[in-house]
Amino acid sequence: MQNNPPLEIAGKKIKNRFFLGTGKFGSKSEMMKCISESEIDVVTVAMRRVDADAESENILEFIPDDVILMVNTSGARNAEEAIRIARLAREAAGVDWIKIEVINDSKYLLPDNRETAEAVRVLAAEGFVVLPYMTPDLYAAREMEEAGAAALMPLGSLIGSGEGLQAKKFIEILIKESSLPIVVDAGIGRPSQAAEAMEMGASAVLANTAVALADDPGNATMAFSLAVKAGRLAWLGNMAEPGNIASASSPLTGFLFEE
Amino acid sequence: MITKKEISDFLADRDPALLEKLAARAGRITAAQFGKVISLYAPIYLSNYCENNCVYCGFRSSCGLKRKKLTPKQIESEMKIVAGSGIRNILLLTGESRKMSPVSYLMDAVKIAGKYFSSISLEVYPLDTDEYLELYKAGVDGVTVYQETYDRNRYDELHLSGKKKDYDYRYKTPERVALSGIRMISMGILTGLSKLGDDLYDLFDHLNFMERNYPGVEYSVSFPRLIIEPGDETDYHKITDMDLVKCIILTRLNFPRVGINLSTREDASLRDHALHFGITRISAASNTSVGGYVEGVQEDPQFRVKDLRSLKEIEKVLRAKGFDPVYTDWRRIDNTPI
Numbered sequence: 001m002q003n004n005p006p007l008e009i010a011g012k013k014i015k016n017r018f019f020l021g022t023g024k025f026g027s028k029s030e031m032m033k034c035i036s037e038s039e040i041d042v043v044t045v046a047m048r049r050v051d052a053d054a055e056s057e058n059i060l061e062f063i064p065d066d067v068i069l070m071v072n073t074s075g076a077r078n079a080e081e082a083i084r085i086a087r088l089a090r091e092a093a094g095v096d097w098i099k100i101e102v103i104n105d106s107k108y109l110l111p112d113n114r115e116t117a118e119a120v121r122v123l124a125a126e127g128f129v130v131l132p133y134m135t136p137d138l139y140a141a142r143e144m145e146e147a148g149a150a151a152l153m154p155l156g157s158l159i160g161s162g163e164g165l166q167a168k169k170f171i172e173i174l175i176k177e178s179s180l181p182i183v184v185d186a187g188i189g190r191p192s193q194a195a196e197a198m199e200m201g202a203s204a205v206l207a208n209t210a211v212a213l214a215d216d217p218g219n220a221t222m223a224f225s226l227a228v229k230a231g232r233l234a235w236l237g238n239m240a241e242p243g244n245i246a247s248a249s250s251p252l253t254g255f256l257f258e259e
Numbered sequence: 260m261i262t263k264k265e266i267s268d269f270l271a272d273r274d275p276a277l278l279e280k281l282a283a284r285a286g287r288i289t290a291a292q293f294g295k296v297i298s299l300y301a302p303i304y305l306s307n308y309c310e311n312n313c314v315y316c317g318f319r320s321s322c323g324l325k326r327k328k329l330t331p332k333q334i335e336s337e338m339k340i341v342a343g344s345g346i347r348n349i350l351l352l353t354g355e356s357r358k359m360s361p362v363s364y365l366m367d368a369v370k371i372a373g374k375y376f377s378s379i380s381l382e383v384y385p386l387d388t389d390e391y392l393e394l395y396k397a398g399v400d401g402v403t404v405y406q407e408t409y410d411r412n413r414y415d416e417l418h419l420s421g422k423k424k425d426y427d428y429r430y431k432t433p434e435r436v437a438l439s440g441i442r443m444i445s446m447g448i449l450t451g452l453s454k455l456g457d458d459l460y461d462l463f464d465h466l467n468f469m470e471r472n473y474p475g476v477e478y479s480v481s482f483p484r485l486i487i488e489p490g491d492e493t494d495y496h497k498i499t500d501m502d503l504v505k506c507i508i509l510t511r512l513n514f515p516r517v518g519i520n521l522s523t524r525e526d527a528s529l530r531d532h533a534l535h536f537g538i539t540r541i542s543a544a545s546n547t548s549v550g551g552y553v554e555g556v557q558e559d560p561q562f563r564v565k566d567l568r569s570l571k572e573i574e575k576v577l578r579a580k581g582f583d584p585v586y587t588d589w590r591r592i593d594n595t596p597i
């Protein structure tokens with residue numbers, strides 16, 4: 001029997017621990033199909049793409065009501081802008097879940113942890129459920145936790161790169177040291193990489209590029225969902241690391257036991 | 260950075276296999292960085308008064324063109340039509356006349372635009388930092404300014420009089436824009452004025468400098484092609500479709516994150532093909548005459564529109580090619596400091 005309780009963030013139960021980004025899909029109906037077929041529970045949408053009174057398609061109409069909508073602050077270059085975008089999300093779309101993205105480097109798109117932490121503090125105090133996108137750094141993680149973050153979203157590698165867990169060791173440290181759920185975001189290009197993140201104890205994984213650019217995004221979303229679940233079960237099963245199971249001999253200390 | 264020689268070698272290269280390979284690579288980079296989406300924008304021409312004398316331009320102050328400038332009421336009428344079509348990213352343009360389209364005039368236009376558009380960009384004469392700051396606070400998100408050519412001698416030859424004659428003031432415009440806080444800067448060359456490879460190299464160099472020193476700005480580039488005016492005897496460089504395609508590919512391979520714009524000055528076929536290897540933003544259903552949306556006519560010489568398709572038609576093409584047309588790509592926030 002598998003015993004796999006849902007992830008809980010801010011009182012919401014999340015069964016599918018694969019979170020879906022939406023910015024890169026070639027069509028909104030395709031995105032919607034991915035969400036419903038794979039029973040995605042958490043979706044992130046950039047506030048900069050939301051237009052409630054659009055003549056054309058409004059992206060929010062393509063996201064089912066029972067899905068948790070997490071608006072991101074893409075385009076914010078500092079804490080102040082992130083705060084303003086978050087407030088706009090609350091006013092215009094009634095959304096309280098905010099993925100804070102503060103990026104002041106348009107070349108690498110690396111998040112600015114310091115500004116991000118500041119935005120976390122302000123927005124958490126205003127009652128938002130705040131999930132900061134961050135470079136995996138222990139000090140920043142502590143600061144964000146203390147500032148009221150609901151979960152942490154460290155990057156696996158550069159956004160859109162598909163290079164997987166380049167920052168593995170540092171994410172592992174956050175998993176060990178933080179009491180918050182760790183959602184690995186950015187750079188996850190293959191389901192196997194998502195499984196790897198979950199096997200080491202991440203609480204969830206977010207991806208967009210890998211799914212949106214797949215020839216068949218529906219299958220890709222399902223593959224990620226299954227890989228994330230498999231990785232989770234492996235973690236829960238507490239599978240021993242290969243190589244830890246047995247050592248054939250004790251070349252260093254064996255002599256102590258020699259007759 | 261890529262060398263001048265590598266650029267000119269590639270521009271001269273005739274190997275279709277190499278071109279195809281690099282186009283595919285550029286396409287993959289674009290998709291990974293920007294997704295399968297294309298942003299749409301439209302221009303509104305506010306005024307065609309110009310104090311400069313650029314040899315190649317039909318708007319230049321010495322030609323007998325009938326001048327026009329929209330009143331705030333006319334500006335609003337134009338904006339209503341454009342916004343009504345669904346466009347949310349607007350580019351406001353004027354000729355380079357501080358006298359006829361002063362900063363106060365631009366401020367008024369920006370404030371009206373704020374009622375209809377979620378992102379506002381300007382393509383006007385170069386300004387000072389404090390002026391950009393005022394416009395930024397009023398809601399300007401982007402500024403477009405082309406150096407036209409980076410070849411100083413050629414620049415001097417082609418720009419006979421007016422403020423534009425000052426090469427360095429123009430060159431430093433992107434920096435002044437960045438210092439003001441404005442988030443998007445579009446740079447470019449008017450291809451055909453000088454040797455393409457050299458101009459491209461210098462544009463890349465300029466862009467590199469900007470990325471290093473002002474990393475928070477979202478950069479994009481354009482490669483408008485010179486349209487030679489009747490009677491202009493100047494010796495220009497012929498720019499083929501292949502040249503333009505190579506400019507796009509080279510930009511993408513060297514600047515994965517930089518946006519690349521393609522306007523309706525290019526024909527539909529080229530625009531549709533270019534979507535697949537680097538273009539991120541296109542203008543659509545553009546009228547480039549002052550007051551043209553209300554009057555429904557296209558008349559101005561320099562900025563002829565070649566792609567006359569409606570927004571709906573372009574949207575259909577984008578969807579058929581697997582691209583999601585993006586109308587809203589920025590939500591204007593209050594830019595005044597707390």
Ligand code: SF4
Nearest residue numbers: 309311313316318319
């Ligand atoms: S190119 Fe621009 S600045 Fe030069 S004459 Fe034409 S409108 Fe004026």
